[in-house]
Amino acid sequence: MSRATLRDVAKLAGVSVATASKALNGQPQVRAQTRERVVRAAEQLSFSPNTLAQGLITQRSGTVGLLTSDLEGRFSIPILMGAEDAFGSDQTSVFLCDARGDAIREKHHLRALLSRRVDGLIVVGARPDTRLSLGELPVPVVYAYAPSDDPADLSLVTDNVGGGRLAIDHLIRCGRRRIAHITGDPGYSAAQDRARGAVERLAEDGLGLAGGEVWFGMWSEAWGRGATRMLLERTPEVDAIFAGSDEIARGVLDVLHEERIEVPSRVAVIGFDNWSVLAGNSRPPLTTIDLNLEHLGRIAAQRLSAAMDGEPAAGVETFPVRLITRESTAPLR
Amino acid sequence: MSRATLRDVAKLAGVSVATASKALNGQPQVRAQTRERVVRAAEQLSFSPNTLAQGLITQRSGTVGLLTSDLEGRFSIPILMGAEDAFGSDQTSVFLCDARGDAIREKHHLRALLSRRVDGLIVVGARPDTRLSLGELPVPVVYAYAPSDDPADLSLVTDNVGGGRLAIDHLIRCGRRRIAHITGDPGYSAAQDRARGAVERLAEDGLGLAGGEVWFGMWSEAWGRGATRMLLERTPEVDAIFAGSDEIARGVLDVLHEERIEVPSRVAVIGFDNWSVLAGNSRPPLTTIDLNLEHLGRIAAQRLSAAMDGEPAAGVETFPVRLITRESTAPLR
DNA sequence: TTGTAGGCGTTATCAT
DNA sequence: ATGATAACGCCTACAA
Helix, strand or coil: CCCCCHHHHHHHHCCCHHHHHHHHCCCCCCCHHHHHHHHHHHHHCCCCCCHHHHHHHHCCCCEEEEEECCCCCCCHHHHHHHHHHHHHCCCCEEEEEECCCCHHHHHHHHHHHHHCCCCEEEEECCCCCCECCCCCCCCCEEEECCCECCCCCEEEEECHHHHHHHHHHHHHHCCCCCEEEECCCCCCHHHHHHHHHHHHHHHHCCCCCCCCCCECCCCCHHHHHHHHHHHHHHCCCCCEEEECCHHHHHHHHHHHHHCCCCCCCCCEEECCCCCHHHHCCCCCCCEEEECCHHHHHHHHHHHHHHHHCCCCCCEEEEECCEEECCCCCCCCC | CCCCCHHHHHHHHCCCHHHHHHHHCCCCCCCHHHHHHHHHHHHHCCCCCCHHHHHHHHCCCCEEEEEECCCCCCCHHHHHHHHHHHCCCCCCEEEEEECCCCHHHHHHHHHHHHHCCCCEEEEECCCCCCECCCCCCCCCEEEECCCECCCCCEEEEECHHHHHHHHHHHHHHCCCCCEEEECCCCCCHHHHHHHHHHHHHHHHCCCCCCCCCCECCCCCHHHHHHHHHHHHHHCCCCCEEEECCHHHHHHHHHHHHHCCCCCCCCCEEECCCCCHHHHCCCCCCCEEEECCHHHHHHHHHHHHHHHHCCCCCCEEEEECCEEECCCCCCCCC
16 A cells, blocks of 8 residues: 555546646535546545645645643543544644653654744643743643743633532531641642632631641541541541542541541541542442543644634633532531 | 745745755755755744655654543553553654544544554554454554454453452462452453453462452442452462452452451451552552553554554554552561 | 655646 | 646755
8 A cells, every 4th residue: 555646636537737736625626527536536446635735835734732741640541532632623633742840851742843833832730739831832821731931822721619519519518617737738829729729718718627627638548548537536526528629638537547547427528539439339338529620722723723824812710610419528417 | 934945945045945955854955054044044933844845845743643542541641651662753743642442532533643654553442442454544553451353453452361360479479379360340451351260370370269250340449349358258278368449459358457357467358450559658658560552652652663664563462461569468477 | 875856646837 | 717837945966
């Protein structure tokens, strides 16, 4: 199976390359009968137009670059899927580049992408903290998940503050009043923002955190377990725990279970991330907050398309998260 | 930041495009002084050669397609990372395409990739069962994880039988003799192969499975819990459990913990996949089998490069898995 | 050592 | 309705 060129098709159909081109591209000024001949010739040779050559002329490669900083991270993948999906039906293909959090490698990839004449770039960070802007580039760029530090760039982020509010709101609606918050590394803006949202929402009902403080620590099950043990010792009357991630929530559930404290009847638990392998399989299945990352990716692709079509945007757009109700929370009866 | 062409560089340097080209590409027949001028001009204009145009001439696009059937699956990602890693980002860029297990979409992507003149293709399946060959293509193809049904294709797979053997071997070395096997959907060749390896290895020591049968079911924690309960009822003397996945292993550990059966002192548990969020965070941390998928991806890239350089290969290559020892297994004392 | 010319596969603009 | 012809950006004989 070798590669037929338009010339081959034209020759086989007995027309000029120009006519063949027009016939194949559905231009009107070509006799139906001629078009038919060309199309058949193309099929016969299984002709496939060389997009590179087309791009040379149209000044559009029909490709975009997806620059991620950690592929294995569970956050980049859904975004990446959403973006790939939104472009998919179009005629744009996606170059995947993983910089592994290394600035050098990122520069390297950037160079390669630009020389491949990508029409645009999506940059997806590993964590929702602000990252360095790539600066001015000959193609439009959209930052997803991790916002750029340059307000002239367009950044798309999830609403972590809103997520914290939403979690607490749900627990309050379940009749809980003594709510604790166990979360991860305080160096992450995600941890800070979720905590802030939680505290704000509590305040609206005249409440404070059970135990008085946010339990910052690490994004791990082990920390969830450790913090829960300390919490139970210090504040045994707690009736709900908002965990900053599903991993932490698993640790929380584990200790609760061990202590024979019933979930949700005595203590309700809510997680964050909706990482299904963790949230869907726990005992009981975990109520949690979904970041809508796939949607974020889809929007990123749309914004990028718009920018490529000459309608650029700037600033930070924040997207809402949503509550996934499972069985680890329920109204107090 | 617009786009300088080689002509612009040549003009600025006061030479012809041919000379500029030679100067930039390190050809010897150009005076050092001239080269210097050209290079400076290129830098000044931040010139970046148009890879598409180069590809038109060299008949090589410097791109490969990565056709995956499920991105969210935890198996494609490491392979994809390995492959992306192995292609030096300067030489080769990777087009990512997710067919979502849909044959139509796959055809669609394939068409697009070929018209983009990719130099090669890596096809990575979602599960290790045989998949349909893409047939004869104008570029080399390597199948990774899921082998092609056509022996003329090159397929790279992990050794699931060997994995089963390895797991049992480890348990036997720990002094266990009453070993049960709880695994997932029997419709997966992975489940069958791992079970076969396990049974074979047991037989070498004159042993059979504790309880007599493999416990096939589903790839979930819930099944791991359910099966373990039934197992303990029917075969309480079991001293080790080989779980077909880390998810299942988590369920196993959960019930063992609930029943106050000590791990590993009374029952050892080994998982499969080394999915770190599950295996690394369990109580105790889980001994498991790592599929070396990143390595598989790296090899896939190498084989593809070789094929692109005119050294094709065919058949199925099977790659060894490896034991990750954590704390859920230990010698019986 | 440098420049000229032809061509890679397409499309668009003219003639015919 | 069809066909030459000139681009697109680059590279590589070949000529000067």
